[in-house]
Amino acid sequence: MPDHNIAVFLVLSVAAHVALLLAYEPATPEIGHSGHIVQLSVTERAGHRSAAAATEAPAAGPPPATPPEPATAPAAERTAGTGRAQASPEPAQAPATFDEPEPVATAAAVAASPLPSPRESEDHLRRSVLDLFSQRLDYPAIARRKGWQGTVTLRLLIEPDGRISRLQVDRTSGYAALDQAAVESLQLVSVPQAKHWLHGRALELLVPVEYRLVGG
């Protein structure tokens, strides 16, 4: 009797698996990444008050071309696990160490720049960084499976040449996997547009990245 059962089972099993195989399709995009609300907060590096003062001063020039509030550019649609097809060119040199002195703008340098205004520069830069980062950030698979959510705040320094020379966790999300994923996704990013907007200045940014699970 058992032999008969096994034979029946094996036949059914093989049939089921052939059917499964024929009908099998890989999973469709399921990992979301979207980002949009990037408004990166901008702070100046400690010790460079002149640049900060310039930033805070009322803009003498025309108002910014776009309002600083939520960016509306749609995130690039990407399929889960397809890699970083739209990654920016990677910097030729390794990022500088955290403690290394960085070239930063001086008040004189800012004042000497005819265009654009620092405020405008920042807005443009923010949007550039938004577009760039939102293409690169993914929800880590392990966190998704385990239901981990949280906001990690990154502190990063953009060099005048667009390199991100410092990238570190300013406030943890509470989950190492989320913190790591954010840092590692952005580690080799450079912001080519920065050269155009920074005019020799360096900018330190605080970037909160919120990982959130929805629906289901």
Place this chain on the structure above:
Amino acid sequence: MKLHSGYRLALGLTGLLAAACASAAGETDRILVTATRLDPQQARARGHVTIITAKDIERSTARNLPELLGREAGVLTRSLYGNNGSRASVDIRGFGAAATQNTLILLDGRRLNDVDLSAVDYSAIPLQSIERIEIIRNGGSVLYGDGAAGGSINIITRMPDKAGTTAFARAGAGNLDTRQLDAHVSHNSGPVALFAGAHGIRSDGYRDNNDMQQYSLNGDVRYTRHNGELFLKAWWDDQDLELPGGRFNVNPIDGTNELSDDRKGASTPDDYADQRGYSLATGYSHYWDNGAETVLDFGFRSKNQKALFEKFFEYLDSDLETWSLTPRIILPHRIAGRTAQTIAGIDYYDSDYDSDRSLNKGTRNQPIHSLSIDQTSMAAYVDTTVTLADSLHLNLGGRIQRVEQEGRDDFDTNAPGSNPMFDNKAPDFDQDDTEYMLEAGIEQQLTPAAAVYLKGSRSARFATVDEVFEFVQVDPAVFQRVFSPLDPQIGKGLDAGLKYREGSLSGQANAYYMRLRDEIHFDPVTFTNINLDPTRRYGLELSGGLTLLSRLDIRANYSWMRSEFRDGPFDGNDVPLVPRHTASLQATWRQSPATDVTVALNYVSNRYFDNDQTNDFGEKIPSYRTLDLQASHVYQGFRLAARINNLLADKHFDYGVSSTFTPGVYNAYPLPERTLLFTVSREFSS
């Protein structure tokens, strides 16, 4: 863990969310990265599933795991002594004396039921270490294997994920000279997570010669990196337990009624059972970007038991070692455009059981019988859940499992207590069986709050190593020691149910029908394990929960359960030890976030004594009601709790055996009257 992880698979569409988040100074906005959360639909179509959370456990008046589980619909519990979960069994759907072999208990997805007849050691698992419990009635055979005819219970222990350090300590004291201490600490920093717990309990017990001491340690280390997780879990436990035996209603020698006149007394003042062991599990899980998870894990468990049964002239010293390898994959995919998830894996278990049986402790170095039984189990399984339509889910799964047992007996004719006239060496034994298990379920969501489901299964159970080695009566005067070739037990079950959840109101109604053939059971007339005549089980399980006035939580469960023979000389009779009705009602009043009071009422109807397959013994194990009370208050960070179990001091018992020789005589195992426990606990975090 397999099923648990399965539930947590996220499926769905990419979310594009914009949130204008409240900003602290200098952080006006954020990048939002979203993914679809775990899909609870993956838990669909698995039939009657109950989840008990850590919060439920905290509010419950249950003192230990078997008590906690036994209050759920369709789940029975039986305790021999009522001493903190030792020698207790959990029985889904009425298997009576063979409960442990038909309800599969898992700790973090790993089997706790051993290949011998020993009970699962619930007292080694402190309630405070549990994150959640999943009770899957009529399920678990495909994912976890044999021995889940009634169902399976997966106990998932705490493993805090969040960064930081937390600690918990609890001390308790109660009557019966009960003292307990629990502590655990978890630390999570960067990629490393650590958890360590310690648990100790001692009690004199209600009965004479029923002291219990139980100590356990457990640890868990995880290293997470790039969507991969390395883990190592370790567990150590040590239990010393004295065994007082039963109490006669009519003592065959002096005619006294021990049960009413001396219910706390011990019939076996020197018997005991000590058990110590450890387990290790290590492995690697990888979480892939397409949502798949692969797990390669490896386990080892070692257990030693020493027990003295003086009246049976037996001292037992048994070692059991089990190696396991259980790789698996959880894969989200699509079938014909439908969202699906498949879990597939291979389970390999290799157990070595060595048992020396001597006359008494003094002659333990000269065993009469030295048994050596090796059991190897190899299985492969596939389980797929498909969302056929937005509100329609289908689950299909199959497993094939092969079990090989080899037994050898060394019989020493010169050992003290050995009598070659009446005993012999059992001939060598070699048996293998292959069986398959199936599960199929379908669930239709009727409204956002209500769903109906149907579930079918085919389960299998192989005889344990203790069941195959026995004395067989070859003619009225001659017994012979043999390894019995018992056939695998096959069960076929069907469940249909309705579940409802809206706001604070929830409820579930489930009807089931199960047929078994070759049910493996101890025959009290021949003192052997046999394949029973076919049996059937059917019943109704109702459960509900309601919150009133935002402060009063009420939970109620009721089961009507029938277990009966459907052929042979006992045709139509009830299977012993299975009550037809059980009910529990629990109400928690949350006076404030710091203060709550819980009242619980439990009812178990009468049932036939063990041995009374003929159902004509005349008496039954009486029904009983118990009332429990618990109050807790948080004062300056300390949680103070007082609990009274069996407030009305009802004199009841869960287990009794009727005499096969003397009409009207039975042996019962009295349970404690009123017990008190005071605890103080505190959580620390940084």
